[in-house]
Amino acid sequence: MLPVNGQVSAETVITLRQALQNYHSLKGTGKDDLFFRSSERFVRYVIEGLGDRPLDRYTSADAAAFRDQLFEKGLSSSSVKRTFASIRSIVNLSIKEYGLSCDNAFAQTFIPDRNDVTKRLPIPIDRLRLIQETCRKTDDDLRWLIALISDSGMRLAEAAGLLKADMKMDHDIPHVSLKPHAWRQLKTANSERVIPLVGTSLWAARRILECTDSEFAFPRFTNATRCNSNSASATLNKWMRPFVPDGCVIHSFRHSLRDRLRAVETPSEIADVLGGWTSKSVGQSYGKGYDLPVLQRWMKRLEEYSESD
Structure with missing residues (x-):
């Protein structure tokens, strides 16, 4: 007290x-x-x-x-x-x-002025494919976490703090239901959302449900009182370093997702919803939002674009 x-x-x-x-x-x-x-x-x-x-x-x-x-x-x-x-x-x-x-x-505490542009680079599509392929081959909890983020655009803490019950795999459209938990809040109000699972993220969700005994998707980093996303970040960034250009980090998957959504001409309002980004559009606050099938349609296009040569 x-x-x-x-x-x-x-x-x-x-x-x-x-x-x-x-x-x-x-x-x-x-x-x-x-x-x-x-x-x-x-x-x-x-x-x-x-x-x-x-x-x-x-x-x-x-x-x-x-x-x-x-x-x-x-x-x-x-x-x-x-x-x-x-x-x-x-x-x-x-x-x-x-x-x-x-x-x-x-x-x-001294905070150096870094070249922040290099901290926010997207991961090139060929590097992203290589990372995803390696995650499938290695097939362990660390790689599941990277894979889950790679085709969903979730923030690291959002993914690391999931319950298995947040992954709705028995639904007609498999998806993640992102909501705040006592051990992991969400960054903004817009961060609470549903994300249809496609590609490597869908594979990762299935592996988590098949192989993880805990109620938490990633018990290595999360328990009932804490989600240690700092530890996850350090571990995953170290593993990724040989695969990506300088300046790319785990958060770069979100930048890649945005670029891939642009490449398939996803309406910006739908892209904002999928990524949990705050929209500048006043109109987005009106109505009940987009249905899951609409969101899945654009995520499927993103998946097809990523698989094309």
């Missing part, structure tokens, strides 16, 4: 998650949903990478390691800076509010 009515003792312990609660309570009045979602997401990144510790148990070395995890995950310099700015504010508020004697470990 947080201290009440300013009663702070020498033994007062405030964890990062409690600091977030305090931040929302004191600064959340009148703020929109983005304020809450983004701060929750940034704190979740820290907890996934470093754990939920008392504020005085984080060190500057921990903060530097966290920075490196974010870059390894594929975040741009501007995104890393935005993450640290939010974490600094959250921690600072509780340090000041409760008169804690510790320093803010996230206050002085």
